[in-house]
Amino acid sequence: MQGSNKGTDNPNGGTLNGKGLRIGIVQARFNADITDALASACLSELEALGVAASDIHHLQVPGALEVPVALQALAERGGYHALIALGCIIRGETYHFELVANESGASVSRVALDYRLPIANAILTTENLEQAIARQTDKGRDAAQVAVEMAQLLATLS
Numbered sequence: 001m002q003g004s005n006k007g008t009d010n011p012n013g014g015t016l017n018g019k020g021l022r023i024g025i026v027q028a029r030f031n032a033d034i035t036d037a038l039a040s041a042c043l044s045e046l047e048a049l050g051v052a053a054s055d056i057h058h059l060q061v062p063g064a065l066e067v068p069v070a071l072q073a074l075a076e077r078g079g080y081h082a083l084i085a086l087g088c089i090i091r092g093e094t095y096h097f098e099l100v101a102n103e104s105g106a107s108v109s110r111v112a113l114d115y116r117l118p119i120a121n122a123i124l125t126t127e128n129l130e131q132a133i134a135r136q137t138d139k140g141r142d143a144a145q146v147a148v149e150m151a152q153l154l155a156t157l158s
Contacts, residue, residue: 041140
């Protein structure tokens with residue numbers, strides 16, 4: 001929600017520092033203009049947080065329904081501190097929007113829980129293209145910050 005109160009910056013550990021973290025990103029190609037902008041903002045923020053480009057594995061899949069299986073493959077491969085899901089689902093005239101939004105969201109959460117691996121879910125679900133454009137940069141940055149923060153937090157709980 002735009003204008004929502006996200007709370008204080010990383011109350012669990014101070015400054016976000018991605019140095020030494022390995023991050024996997026799965027980006028849906030469907031609605032590529034939006035998902036490319038999400039990925040660009042996410043990658044820029046990861047770099048700003050200190051994640052080395054060589055420690056980022058960025059791959060693309062056809063759409064939001066394919067994102068979870070690629071996340072699962074990365075989780076099974078191992079070696080990642082966090083994963084990021086990027087996609088964009090825009091409501092159409094049929095029930096397909098609900099199906100894709102619900103199934104992709106639930107499946108991303110299931111992978112995170114099954115593998116005890118933080119996954120920042122930035123699969124946008126919007127009513128129209130204008131809403132997606134308004135969110136693409138902030139949500140891409142947010143996904144990078146969430147991935148780094150959660151990787152740091154889980155490291156303290158191990």
